[in-house]
Structure formats: structure tokens, C-alpha cells
Amino acid sequence: MKKTILAIIIARSKSKGLKNKNIRKINNIPLIGHAAKCANLCKYINETIISTDSKKYGKIAQKYGANFFFLRSRSLSGDNVSDESVLIDGLKKSEVFFKKKFDIIVSLPASTPTRSTKDLNDMISFFIKNKYDSVWSISKTDLKFHPLKQLTIVKNNKLSFYEKKGKNIKNRQQLNDNIYYRNGVAYIINRNFLNRYKRLLGNNSAGFELKGKRISIDNKKDFMEAKKILH
Numbered sequence: 001m002k003k004t005i006l007a008i009i010i011a012r013s014k015s016k017g018l019k020n021k022n023i024r025k026i027n028n029i030p031l032i033g034h035a036a037k038c039a040n041l042c043k044y045i046n047e048t049i050i051s052t053d054s055k056k057y058g059k060i061a062q063k064y065g066a067n068f069f070f071l072r073s074r075s076l077s078g079d080n081v082s083d084e085s086v087l088i089d090g091l092k093k094s095e096v097f098f099k100k101k102f103d104i105i106v107s108l109p110a111s112t113p114t115r116s117t118k119d120l121n122d123m124i125s126f127f128i129k130n131k132y133d134s135v136w137s138i139s140k141t142d143l144k145f146h147p148l149k150q151l152t153i154v155k156n157n158k159l160s161f162y163e164k165k166g167k168n169i170k171n172r173q174q175l176n177d178n179i180y181y182r183n184g185v186a187y188i189i190n191r192n193f194l195n196r197y198k199r200l201l202g203n204n205s206a207g208f209e210l211k212g213k214r215i216s217i218d219n220k221k222d223f224m225e226a227k228k229i230l231h
Contacts, residue, residue, distance in 0.1 A: 003128060005046050006102040007039040008090040009066055011110035012077060013054035017218045022110040023060055026227050031217070032057060033064035034113035040065040041117040044124040045106060047098055051090040053077035069097050083107060083187070084198050091191065104128075105189045107200075111217040112184035114229050119185050123208045133193040134200055137185035138207040139214055146175045180207055184216030 011032050015021040023030040029037070032050065039048040050061035050068050058068035070093050076086055087107055095101055104127070106120065119137065127135045143149075148169050150162040161167050169175065187200055194200070215226040
């Protein structure tokens with residue numbers, strides 16, 4: 001049976017690390033636009049919406065093909081609001097607006113313009129084939145950033161390992177290289193799982209490794225790096 005799939009672009013205004021991050025332009029297209037264009041080219045996605053607290057952001061998303069028919073409430077627009085809450089809200093409103101039930105939700109943070117339509121097609125195919133509750137896009141962590149090599153400053157500027165086990169590491173060969181980080185390209189979630197458990201990661205969740213550089217923009221340095229990749 002064919003699955004109905006909803007893509008939700010998450011784009012809150014008032015970003016702290018980089019002002020107006022989600023509408024900054026790369027190749028003359030705002031980050032929101034990059035997300036919408038990518039979703040609209042995906043062969044699996046049926047509808048794309050934006051969840052935002054800004055009319056300005058919503059109208060920009062519309063220009064690039066996303067549906068904009070609601071504003072996030074103030075209670076869902078703060079710094080500490082979970083993505084789960086935002087996605088559940090967007091799903092409920094979309095099922096009323098489009099008058100249909102969606103089987104799968106694809107969360108697309110606007111701050112990751114380095115995603116490709118192939119990324120989305122491959123991830124969704126993997127998700128459907130294996131019947132997971134959720135799939136996160138991930139990238140391999142360079143061993144120099146391994147958790148056991150990280151340091152912290154404690155009292156009186158003294159240096160210490162962030163993890164106590166770190167002091168026992170003498171060389172790279174001792175490190176477990178099965179370490180990944182989420183790169184922000186996409187989160188794919190089964191509708192019933194999201195509504196029932198209100199979380200994005202469960203016992204039947206998987207990672208989908210993407211090769212090559214993916215940038216999730218948090219600050220100006222990230223933004224400039226993403227511009228170089230997409231030039």
C-alpha cells in the first residue's frame with residue numbers, strides 16, 4: 001500500500017546563534033526555500049508545509065512551494081520547545097487542512113541547506129522497506145572528536161577529561177569508531193509512533209549514514225561553510 005507522506009519544514013524566527021538564520025540566502029535562495037525546493041522534488045513526499053511563528057517566513061516558504069496555512073502558537077515558539085511537539089502540532093493541523101491522514105512525517109530543519117533530494121529519496125525508501133518507527137540522518141564522527149578525547153575546564157582553569165575513561169586512551173586504535181552525529185538533513189517518523197510516544201527515537205529506530213559534508217547551520221562560520229559547499 002502506498003504511504004502518504006508529509007514533510008514539515010521547521011523554521012522558527014528569532015534564532016539566537018545567527019540572526020534571521022532561516023531566511024538568510026545562499027545562491028540567492030533563503031534556507032527555507034532550499035528546504036521547500038528539495039522536498040518538492042522528492043518522489044515520495046505528497047505535501048510540504050512550513051511550521052513557523054512568522055508570517056514573513058511563511059510567505060517566503062510559499063514562494064518556493066511549501067504550504068503555509070497556520071502560525072505556530074506562542075507556547076510552541078520558545079527556545080525550549082521540543083521538535084516532537086512542533087511536529088505533532090503540524091501533523092494535526094495538516095490532516096485537517098488536507099482532509100487526509102498521513103502515514104509518515106519527514107522533519108526538515110530549515111538550517112540544513114546541504115541536503116539533496118537523493119538524500120530524502122534514499123532515506124524514505126530505507127524507512128519504508130525496513131518498517132522502522134523512525135530514521136535519523138547521521139554522519140560519521142572523526143576520531144579526533146570522539147567523546148573519550150573531549151576535555152573540559154574545571155575549577156581554577158584546570159584541564160580534565162570530559163569522560164573519566166578518556167584518561168585511559170593512549171592511541172586512536174583504542175577508540176570505538178562506531179560513533180556518529182545527527183547532521184540535520186532529515187528525521188523520518190511513523191505517524192502512529194509519533195502520536196503515541198511523542199518522541200523521535202525508540203527501540204525500532206535506525207540511523208541512515210550520509211557520505212560527504214552536511215552542514216547544520218548554528219552560527220556564521222557554519223553559514224559560510226555551507227555557502228562554499230553550495231557555490
